[in-house]
Amino acid sequence: MATAAGTPSTSALETLCLNTIRGLTIDATEKANSGHPGLPLGAAAMGYALWTRHLRHNPKNPAWFNRDRFVLSAGHGSMLLYSLLYLTGYELPLEQIKLFRQLHSMTPGHPENHITPGVEMATGPLGQGISTSVGMAIAERHLANRYNRPGHEIIDHFTFGICSDGDLMEGISAEASSLAGHLKLGKIVFLYDDNHVSLDGPTKMAFTEDVGKRYQAYGWHVQHVDGMDVEAVDQAIIAGKAEKERPSLICCRTIIGYGSPHKAGTSKAHGSPLGPEEAKLTKEALGIPLEPTFYVDSSALDFYRQAVPRGEKLEADWNDRLAGYASAFPGEAGELKRWIAGEPGEEWVAELPKFAEKVATRQASAAAINAVAAKLPNFIGGSADLSESTKTMQEGLGDFEPGSPTGKNIWFGVREHGMLAAVNGMNLHGGVRGYGGTFLVFSDYCRGSIRLSALMGTPSIFVFTHDSIGMGEDGPTHQPVEHVMSLRAMPNMNVMRPCDGNETSACWKVALQTRKNPCSLVLSRQGLPALSPEFVGAHPAERGAYVLAPADGDDACCLVATGSEVQVAVGARLLLQAAGVPTRVVSMPSWFLFEAQEESYRAAVLPRGLATVSVEAGATLGWDRYAQAHVGVDRFGLSAPGELAMRELGITAEHVAEVARELLAR
């Protein structure tokens, strides 16, 4: 069988090793009657070269901190990854390979890090893998810069990956790759499975750009090799690792569905199993036994399993080095270990500010960030070219740039989607806590990454400012309407929209203490009066909702509001009480937190049967859960000073009081 460019220099054992991946792939997709065999068949040599000759990992401890990261950006080729995990000795038995894509198996259709040991992240949505990897490399560099000392290279690993043409067609990868080139993240080495085929057919139907030249334009080190040739791939990885200044893209020309007599090199091998007859022919062509299925040659397995002792030694050596480092630099080592464990202490809580004055919650957020920044050395992040507006900068703590090794502020550029993927990568990497900010309306641009953080349970912190029509003159393209509710609809996402400075401190406290889910902080552009209790290390907002102002007398009405509309509800309460309607105001910064409270608390805050009006300057869809009448914005906004826009669309105390009276009159 011909390779893309000549005969590969593979030994018999090597062929067995490659064919083991291929045989498992064929059988797993056939048995599941679903899946993508083409990539693992074509990219086996790439995976083999990387995993047996370069990847420094410990299959017996997938959490070993200084491991090289490996990200299969082309997640549809999951059988390549599952094969390598099983073969190199991770806790993924062959039985699980046989359950590929079945209910509750450890081998879902696309890789999921929360399910399968050794999977670094969930991939499948194209472009996320390579983009998230950029964040992993940022975390590695930050930690290396902060903790390494001469003779003590404690943090020192590569971020490897395999990506596909689809990954590189996606805009998110363009954003992240441009950023990686700018940041000179030389420890990224990605192999591009350049098989000239996508699901719709040959890539030449839609993708004729010069990918290598594009990556050179980004500042990457680019090589072109025969991806079917283990030695060629190996040499290219060596060169890629040796290149310290530039991230590396190794364009590997491969044959999708390699070995399949009738489907290799075509889209027929991409997204569906080969089919029983073609599977048989492919095995015959490759020299793989037809029976038993899921055949693993013992010599191949033995070879792959050398990863186990090698990995144990790698980790043991590192532990020795860490011990030496701890002797020489006990303070640094202690700090590093706490951050690796995800336990950076609680000292910073006392630093969070309290507020007595009117302040925009984005400004309160800036105060909170800057109050804790010095106590949280590995809390790093930035904004998508809106740092002056999102107020996400850590003042005086430097820029994260190639020439400034210890800076904490990352300048992401106008790259929202790539930014939040990178933030996810930082938080997946661990040892750091990453955040990113943009306008709430542009959460639309990064929803792919936001969702993935929620699915993976990654504790990313997203700072979304300019959170309603109240942001004013920039107009409807910049005024979020449906965004808060759309984010609430996402499973596992804690959306927090504080009403003032003190609630903002509380929300930052919650966000920084969160371990298993992302948080979206939704903040105002405009100043908001101090209405809630002072933040004194704790605040009732941490329960998601609470009675901010009780009714004077037996409750006749409840106004439940969030963010900048709490002040509107407070104003309406005065009007209603003046008219003899005892009214409570509930501030509800987080549905997510509130819905985690016990029923008795929830019923006490929002009693069933009490006439309730929701007040939020956004889509009313969803508020029926808590209120029988609504004041909101179910249309696009308009360009005008923020207060006028609010008034024009009925976000006023008078209108809220009117809606409440109508509700009571029903």
Place this chain on the structure above:
Amino acid sequence: MATAAGTPSTSALETLCLNTIRGLTIDATEKANSGHPGLPLGAAAMGYALWTRHLRHNPKNPAWFNRDRFVLSAGHGSMLLYSLLYLTGYELPLEQIKLFRQLHSMTPGHPENHITPGVEMATGPLGQGISTSVGMAIAERHLANRYNRPGHEIIDHFTFGICSDGDLMEGISAEASSLAGHLKLGKIVFLYDDNHVSLDGPTKMAFTEDVGKRYQAYGWHVQHVDGMDVEAVDQAIIAGKAEKERPSLICCRTIIGYGSPHKAGTSKAHGSPLGPEEAKLTKEALGIPLEPTFYVDSSALDFYRQAVPRGEKLEADWNDRLAGYASAFPGEAGELKRWIAGEPGEEWVAELPKFAEKVATRQASAAAINAVAAKLPNFIGGSADLSESTKTMQEGLGDFEPGSPTGKNIWFGVREHGMLAAVNGMNLHGGVRGYGGTFLVFSDYCRGSIRLSALMGTPSIFVFTHDSIGMGEDGPTHQPVEHVMSLRAMPNMNVMRPCDGNETSACWKVALQTRKNPCSLVLSRQGLPALSPEFVGAHPAERGAYVLAPADGDDACCLVATGSEVQVAVGARLLLQAAGVPTRVVSMPSWFLFEAQEESYRAAVLPRGLATVSVEAGATLGWDRYAQAHVGVDRFGLSAPGELAMRELGITAEHVAEVARELLAR
């Protein structure tokens, strides 16, 4: 004052003309106390060269069909566009310039095509403009290919634009630009305002890639010129227009905030007014009178207003050519005129299929598309590398590729965001009806373009398939959960989720008849039984919701369901009725359509007070509007065969019946 590269060759009149734009910009942003003066000050020469020497338009008829399109992708520089619109004689009086960014003015903070005559599209979210322009150029080429005849170049215009560094950092522009290069859309000519400054500071903080080289890699024609020099820009535009094979990017080196002694060339000139003192100094430096504000020199205005007679002649000449064409090719001319008017007739309605059999709604959609495709020659579209899955292909009607001039199928590649921007561009251009398809879960990737279509009222058609956990083995990265509700939360968006083939025909009928809003068709991967009435040119689904199965007896319970869950509700109805609970099933493919019905109809379909359970395999958030109990999916899905995933998460008739019984027992 120095320019970026030497002294510009500007005559006195030219200087007056440039300074008129600059003076209006300074005064408008000062008066509004908000806005972005920097771009218009720096890019005035670019706008002047393009608008006075190249742009073929008719200010007295912004709808003239064969006009060159101009898109200000960098929408924050709106005062450049408003200045040019006013100066060249559009229906945008100077009084409106004075109301920049004020409530109900014609000069919102960012351009909005639905508000201001002459504005082709809403811009502001970066990257959308240049990406949408690609769709405009696709529409132009399709129409030219279909209608032009030798000697009758009826459709023949350029798509021009100005973009910023932010536009080019965004992934969406990378996607669309790669596609434009592939398609050899040589009639795109974009000027890149390369001012080296973004909001956060110098672009070198985050954006050091070689933009020109990247665009060359995409297959674009790239030039670098002094953007302050009218003659240089002019020559580059001439060369860009002459290049027929490749889209053109003209990198114009400019000085942001040109003229401002203390802010030019810095981010201080970017996102805020100059301030009264600096505004004064800038005017003095440029030689603009301090008083009156909003000063327009009459000789400059006279010069700009030559656009009026020139435009009237351009359109009159075109009308003559169209008349000649209509004589020679009456059939083609009639068809073209109907499509330009947005009235392609109704013949196709009778072609929409009816179904008696089980069919996946994506498959029914394919049948609908292919039934009408021949009758709708300018109905064009495609998929983001998922055509086999989304079933969006028009069989036998050819590919839209550089070498195949009349094909109707566009291969967008794995570029969801760029695809839907291009679809918006096609529909904004007019004469064609554009659609694009991907998996519903990847609507996250293109939400920026989806929202813009809703804001602009563009009748784009989005085909979103694989619409729930029922899509199966691909797992949670590919299984939408919150997406249907998130799309419903968007103003002006008609989300339609049909339950079977006949409802699918009805939804396509509605989508194709829609003129003022986008439609999202949400379709199943899996087969669904025929439950609804036959489509016979009309269908009750067109009202958004209807009683699919009445209760046998006085209603005790209502099950309201959408899409693939209608069959589940029908099954539950049988169980409930067998247990003595007369139950109706309401199929509700579109909240949007239902909520536009009169109150009496709505009350008849979903009576207030009737115990109602919603059944939809997605987020239950929102369903409180119509039901008191819910069967849905408020978590991420799982990788398993679709039916098993559905069962595992409780989407079964038994579970629905149980929830209904619990509701009735409350």
